[in-house]
Amino acid sequence: MYDDLGSVDDWLDEMSIDLTATARDALADMVASQGMTEDRSPAGFAVVDVETSGLSPEFDRVVEIAVVGTDRAGNVVDEWTTLVNPDGPVGKTSIHRITAADVADAPRFADIVGELTRRLAGRVIEGHNVQFDLRFLHAEYARAQLRLPRLVTLCTYQESYSYLPGLDRRRLPDCCHAAGVVLDDAHAALEDARAAAGLLRVYLGSGTGLANSHRQLPEEAARIGWPQIPSSGAAIKVRPPATPPPVPAPAGALAALLEDLAIDNLLDDGAPRSAVGYVEILAEALEDGILTEDEAAALADHARFAGLTRADVDAAHGEFVLMLARKAVADGRVSAEERRELNNVAELLAVPDKVVKRLLDEADSEWVAHLSRDCRPLPDEWAFGEPLRVGQKVAFTGGEPVRRARLEIAAQAAGLRVMNNVSGVTAMLVTPEARPxxxxxxxxxxxxxxxxxxxxxxxxxxxxxxxxxxxxxxRVAEAVTPGKAGLEAPGVPASPSVIRAWARENGYVVGPRGRLPQDVQAAFLIATESGI
Incomplete structure (x- = not known):
């Protein structure tokens, strides 16, 4: 439960910052006057969320921070938030929707550190993936030539494994949805902190033994001494009211694969829990299909902080690509764009091309085997000859659009691959047309x-x-040999001319003479017996 500074300790010793003369003098006075607060009665929890200009605490900055204070039961008692001038780029506005103009007249972190400390002191520091937020706070305090004490922390992300088991993803929106907590405006610090506070209240109110132990954490937090930092009196600046977000462009193949990706399956494959958090950050960084040098450095830094070895990271990268491959084959086919994106991700993560092919084959085999387990046995009265098999390819042409769409969905659900073309390995073409x-x-x-x-x-x-x-x-999908996909139909009492007339009327392709295809004979028999 106690926060570990990790590599930040080394950075604190090495760090030096150029400050304006006025700011340096003010901070010198502030540091000189630091004392440690006395023990106090348990105050509860401080739910923290930061929006940042990037992923690396060493190079990126906080651009917005929020603190939601709660009592020991998780009930909200106070709130505070402000934009922060990072003295540099604000990062991905597309994610946090904060522009350079928004922070131009906002206070700097050194201006708010006194008020922030007052709101954190004596409380358990809580958040969703709170280690991410804390690493940035440690870095910002260090830039202000200050040092945070050792902290008592609680992470709603990590604790979701106990309180919200069975989730595929554990992002803040995922956990809020599962717990019935409202999240109105993700990636706004105050809204995210409110949502994390809502999760905390659900956790603490669950009545479990774990919840009872978490309710005792404020007693430990109250014994931690904090530096006494006077408030600068700087005015805070709140982000402008949210405007309706622009209609997003259609998601690319990679974004579609990342959506609802079952990252929690990493644990089933033996990965350490810290690797799941690493992969969550990796997925967020890769949403635009690009991994910048800064993002790569930040990921490496996060891996070190999480205690992951090189072998752990390589294994996590391989499992991540495998999960993408599983998602790609889930509809029975891998599009050219999906394959291109998979190869791109593999290259970014140093996963060899041949491994991608192996992973796609592995994912495809898993998909085929899974669907094969649920197949119904053929009925005794089966009259359609050779049945379709899981993994075979089918195509559709013509017909009423709604019915065709319904059949395509049903085909995919049954384990068939719906293709946009017909080739020598296509098992069947479905069409109502007499002569397509x-x-x-x-x-x-x-x-x-x-x-x-x-x-x-x-x-x-x-x-x-x-x-x-x-x-x-x-199990492997069976290829179709042309000319051998016919049906073994029982004897048909009708004359060939009657069957030909029926076949043409119902969209089957038959010649004017010669042997009637067995599937046409079987279909005719079924139709006449059932009144189709």
Missing amino acids: DSRKGEAALKHGTRIVRPGVFERMIVYVQPAPERSNGH
């Missing part, structure tokens, strides 16, 4: 691809069968 003259229809005739009506397809996808199993125990 689209490119897909022409390709189906060229390759001998099986062509069926939507009504028949609807019946077949209910009984999609498991993919064949390899000798190594893995």
Whole structure:
């Protein structure tokens, strides 16, 4: 529960800062007058959130800070927030929505350090992934030639594993949604701190033994001595009222893969819990598909602070790419853009290209095996010959758009790969047209691809069968050999001319003479028996 300064201790000893003469004198007086506060009665928790210009406490700065004070039960008793002039770039305005103009007349950190200290002193420091916030606070205090004491801390991110088990992601919005806590404006310091305070109140009110132990933390925090720093009297500046955010552009392939990524699965694969927090920050840094040198340095710094070894980081990178691969194959196909983004991420994380191919194959095998476990056995009266199998490719052309979209969704849910073209490995083309003259229809005739009506397809996808199993125990989607996808239909009493007429009327492609395809015979039998 006690905060560890980690590498910041070394930095504090080495750090020197050029200050204006006035600021230097003021700080000198402030430091000279530092004393340590006396023990006090337990005050509760100080929920902290900072918005920053980047990920590295060494090079980046705080641009906004908020503190929400609570009692020992997590009930809010006071709030405070201000923008902070970082004396430099504000970072990604697209994330925190703070511009250079917003902070131009805001107080500097040295101006607010006295008031901030007054609000933190004697309280348990709490936040969501609070170590991130604390590392920036340690750095900002050091720039002001001050040092924070050892702190009693509580992290709603880390504690969510106990209070909110079973989540795939543990970002602040994820935990708030699971706990029923309102989060109105993510990446605004005060709103994030309010939300984290709401999580704290839910945790402490859960009635568990862990909650009871966390309620005792303020007693420990009250025994910590804090420096007495006079307030500068500087006016705070609150960010402007939130305006409706612009309509975002359609998410690229990487952003779509990162959305709702099951990062918590890292723990199932044996990764240390600290690696999950590292990967959360990695995912946020990669949302724009770029990893800058500063972001890479900040990630390396975070890994050291979290106690991760090089082997831990390499393993986390490999698992991260595997999770992206799993997400990419979840709909049964990997688009060219998704594959390009996966290769880009792999290159940024020094994961070899051949590993990406292996990971995609591994993810695909997992996907096929998972869906194969839930297949229904074929009924005794099955009359459609060779069934479809998990992982096979199907295509659609023509027909009513709503019904077609519904069939495509059902096909994906059944474990089929819905493709935008027809090739020699396509198992089936679904179309209501008597003679599909689209490119897909022409390709189906060229390759001998099986062509069926939507009504028949609807019946077949209910009984999609498991993919064949390899000798190594893995399942692999079965390729289709043209000309061998026909149906073994039972005897049909109707004359060929009757069946041909029915087939043409219902969109099947049949010649004027010769043997009728077995799938057409079977479909005719089912249709006439059921009244389709």
